[in-house]
Amino acid sequence: MSRLLVVVDMQKDFINGSLGTREAEAVVTNVKKKIEEYQESGDDVIFTLDTHENDYMDTQEGKNLPVIHCVKGTPGWELADAIKEIPGRRFEKNTFASKAVGEYAASGSYKSIELVGLCTDICVISNALLIKAFLPEIPILVDSSCCAGVTPESHENALNAMKMCQVTVL
Numbered sequence: 446m447s448r449l450l451v452v453v454d455m456q457k458d459f460i461n462g463s464l465g466t467r468e469a470e471a472v473v474t475n476v477k478k479k480i481e482e483y484q485e486s487g488d489d490v491i492f493t494l495d496t497h498e499n500d501y502m503d504t505q506e507g508k509n510l511p512v513i514h515c516v517k518g519t520p521g522w523e524l525a526d527a528i529k530e531i532p533g534r535r536f537e538k539n540t541f542a543s544k545a546v547g548e549y550a551a552s553g554s555y556k557s558i559e560l561v562g563l564c565t566d567i568c569v570i571s572n573a574l575l576i577k578a579f580l581p582e583i584p585i586l587v588d589s590s591c592c593a594g595v596t597p598e599s600h601e602n603a604l605n606a607m608k609m610c611q612v613t614v615l
């Protein structure tokens with residue numbers, strides 16, 4: 446049985462674009478190392494891409510977060526340069542969690558599922574809890590050294606919330 450690594454939204458807009466943070470920039474190298482470790486041991490790696498259209502400001506997310514980001518086809522929508530050539534299935538999503546990723550995870554027979562990426566407090570936690578709903582008996586892990594939040598405080602809050610929900614925080 447292999448492991449699954451879900452790389453969440455490692456896109457330029459969340460790193461050094463419209464919603465970028467120093468903390469996000471600081472984890473790119475760790476995320477790349479984690480991906481390589483999984484691929485070297487023959488485990489599965491998939492990527493999510495936050496994906497919006499030109500109507501972003503009319504969506505509920507846009508009304509609550511009026512910062513245009515990850516519009517499909519723009520440079521900010523692309524994965525970080527250090528990561529974008531790495532093979533692995535891509536899942537575009539216009540919601541925080543990807544139902545398709547949950548279904549994909551549930552359709553495999555993985556011995557564990559680990560999440561890394563951005564942002565800890567929005568899309569990492571959403572996908573971790575979604576996958577946990579699909580797979581209550583499979584260990585779900587989040588590596589905090591490969592995640593960053595909107596703020597350092599909300600990153601810590603999200604890690605604590607995930608721990609309470611029985612996600613293993615590394």
Ligand SMILES: [Zn+2]
Nearest residue numbers: 495496506515
């Ligand atoms: Zn978004």
